[in-house]
Amino acid sequence: MNRLPEEKPLEVVRNEIRADAESARSRAPAQPARKPPKTASNTAPAAALRDEFSIPELSQAHFTSFLEQAFAALLRRPPDPAGFDAQMRLLVQGRSKIEILGNLRWSPEGRDIGVRVPWLLPRYVLAKCMRIPVLGYLLEWIVCLGGLPRIVRHQRAADTYHSARHHEVLSAFRGLQLELEAARTEIARLASGKVELGQRLDGLNDRSVQLHAEIERAAIDARELRHLVLSMNHWLASLRQNLSALELAEADQARHADALHADIASRVLALDAGRPARLDSWAQQLAGMLPAGAQVLDLCSGEDWLARLVGNGIEATGIDTNTEVGSRARSAG
Template sequence: MSPDRQDDYLERVKAEIRLEADAARTRAPLPRRDPPPRRPRSTQGDGIERERLDYSIAELSGPHYIAFVDHVFRAVLKRQPDDAGSTMQIRLLAAGAPKAEVIGNLRWSPEGRRIGTRIRGLLPRYVLAKLARLPVIGYALQWGIAFAGLPVLLRHQRAADTSVAAGFNTIADAQRDAGHRLDEVQATLRTEHDRRSDELRGEIRRLQLRVDDLERRAHEFQLRADSLEGRTGAAAHELGELRQYVHAANHWIASLQRSLGDLEEGAAAERDSADAFAASLPEDEGVAAARRERHRAWSAALAERLPQAASVLDLGSGDGAWPEALAERGFDAVGVEANAHLVARAKAGRVAQGDPAAALARCADAGLDAISVSASVLAADPAATVELLGHARRALKPSGWLALRCEREPHRLAAVDGDATRWSAWLAATGFQTPAIVRDGDAAIVLARRGAGGP
């Protein structure tokens, strides 16, 4: 036997003995001291220890076949094996060459000599491996090595037998342990199976009771359905009659809606006709001149109480004569009038057509310096009048004024309540400060300042 093969065999036996020792320590651990920690070796993530240049031959010859060649390339040449070099060394191993020869080929190659890796005990084994290739001397040398290695082979054989016996004992112990664990698992599974079976049987009994209860209820429901089926015919007959009544009521409601629409259209047409008639009424020139003079006096009285360019909203502007008088005083005055025919007569952009009360309700809080209201706008309903005066207080600034005009307007068909004293009491009652009345014959304007409290 060659020295290299003897070493391989010894390494395998040692490895088996180490495994048996580890298994024995696992079964009966003994106290031992941990070896000192090794200094970490620097690598670059590819498993090659580039800084290490000293190995023993046993460290390199442990792996076999391709793993052995790969390991030697990494340790001796510090790189991954190339295809050609790896194939050459594997062929040598397949031809029966010892591992020492493969290691030596790489170590004393030009690349290996340049790197200079030291491998303890390699040189004599490499020389013997090369001499064994000589025709005559090599054959005799191999016989001599084999004869000299017979005692070692016998010792290795006895160690192998002992190792195999220890392995069998370990396997037998493992089988016994596995049998005990299997019995425990089977017992646990049987117990769990019995418990789950009992639970399942109990659940089945509960489900059966539930099914019986459902069947009883289904029978009761069937009886009730049979009872209700007898009533369905009469109900269907009554439903048919009710459907006829509903159709008749729908027809009547549709007719009523059409009638209401016709009435609303007629009322709108009548209102428009009345507005057109009122707008066409002539006004005496002397009365018109007196009205213009009165408006100039009232606008002067209002100018004494308001700042320049004050914002004024006039409700019930008629033909726009009063907003024009306010504008001549420098106020930013606009009006709202419900009669579209009178709005057409007013100066463009000065009077808008619409409901005066609704326009006031849309005004922002505390946004106006003054609000002028024609007595013709105030409704006969006291509640509506109070609501309009409340909106006026809300829309006026804290220092704002309300001007209530009580005069006979030329284009109003309805009688106007021109009692200034009565309206003055209304303003005082709705939160305005003590009103002042500026009279002009049978006409008057009531000037009242917004009260301090409330919105």
């Protein structure tokens, strides 16, 4: 069993309070704490403007919310990292909220601010006395036995609260499960659609390859047809040139033949010594039979006969299959 210290129990409590105060002072910010002005600013939280709080007001929150509210009410500022961690460690170790509130209220900064919390000091001293070896253990037993009904009520309330929270968590979890199942179904549907789209894309790619091959074959056929058309055009041009040459040669040959035939006919007619006299007689007789201004059409009679008709004042037009004869007749007038 641990031995009691030589100091009296109350002195031990005072020493521990002083030690905690010194520890809080060492963890406090470097700048000296200043007592806030009594006039409230528009931007300050409502809790920081009050000078008195009750213990239930300060202890109704839990965990980090409790510490933030305690710092704001008792020190009128947000918690600094070092002080927050120190008080959080005490909460995790099972220390009461009364002890945390007393640490903040009777720290040097808290004493300068001087927020009033009725009945906090005796309960804080009692909480510190519970830390005295042996005596603190017995004192805690007495306090716990005296407050057992309240502790039981608190436990039942905590059980109800945690059951409600557990029910809410389960409901949220079931909702998340339903959403997850719906998401999985949607993912499966999208995966199936992706497979179908992949198959259709593969089909389109195959069709695209076929179309490219067909386009290439059509381009080759078009080039071959173009070469064939160009060859045909060249052949037709050559054929036209050859036909033109043949036509020119045929026309030239026909002219030579007509000239030859005309020469032969002229020589044959020249052998007939009585032809000129006969033609003159016939022309005179015909002129006497025709009325004035009559027109005569001569068919293949020769240029000498046409000359006789014109010489007798007859308007005569000759037609002959021999172009040379016609040319000579036109030249003769």
